[in-house]
Amino acid sequence: MNLAFTKMHGAGNDYIYLNCLHSTPENLPELARRLSDRHFSVGGDGVICICPSQVADVSMRMFNADGSEGAMCGNGIRCVGKYVYDKGFVPKRTLTVETRSGVKTLCLTVEGGQVTAATVDMGIPRIDPPVEAAVEGETCVLHPASMGNPHAVLYVPDVETAPVATLGPLLERHSLFPDRTNVEFVSVVDRTRLNIRVWERGSGETLACGTGACAALAATASLGLCERQCAVELPGGRLDIRWSQEDGHIYLTGPAVIAFEGTVCI
Secondary structure (H helix, E strand, C coil), rough: CCCEEEEEECCCEEEEEEEECCCCCCEEEEEEEECCCCCCCCCCCCEEEEECCCCCEEEEEEEECCCCCCCCCHHHHHHHHHHHHHHCCCCCEEEEEEEEEEEEEEEEEEECCCCEEEEEEEEEECCCEEEEEEEEEEEEEEEEEEEECCEEEECCCHHHCCCCHHHHHHHCCCCCCCCCCEEEEEEECCCCEEEEEEEEEEEEEECCCHHHHHHHHHHHHCCCCCEEEEEECCCEEEEEECCCCCCEEEEEEEECEEEEEEHHHC
């Protein structure tokens, strides 16, 4: 059986998109594991299914590369907006997408009839008190935050030399986080710029993480270390984050790109 897909990314955070508006493949967790393999299949940080919704214009289900289902993806949802607009399924520049962490509103930037970027209302962040995590004889001070999914922010002098590949998986599965967590390694450049690298729960290090960038901004601004609006630089590019004082919501702006389309035998 051949399965049609669209490969898309937001700042390098790449997913395999499946049109499930009329039918859905079986065993999505296993399918996500297979398709996400960068050596033997399409390759990506996971799979996102675009589905019908009773409460929004469309809904999305996102599966990490290990097959676990996530609640929300800030980069992925922008690409959902591009997909449904560019292909004519939802010809609106402001639309809603149902996720496991609630209904999100997107405002699309359209140039030449196609979406180039989007701003997502990510909702109100939850910032918890810092915690100490003992890892291999050392203690890390983590700042837990939630954007509808769990995050732990760790401040480092330089993200380039941060031990993301070794410390990330240990913190993801630390006993402090029974459901596992995403881990943000953050360095504050100045009051309007943050550099981060992210170890994503279920996918490992990715080139960008939208919810992670929002969590990093919220935690850092709560500590008084940056303004409520910042440019967040990740290995895959820049995301612009604004934490509104009026409604308490975080707004994420970034690109949405189609890499290629095709079919794969499943």
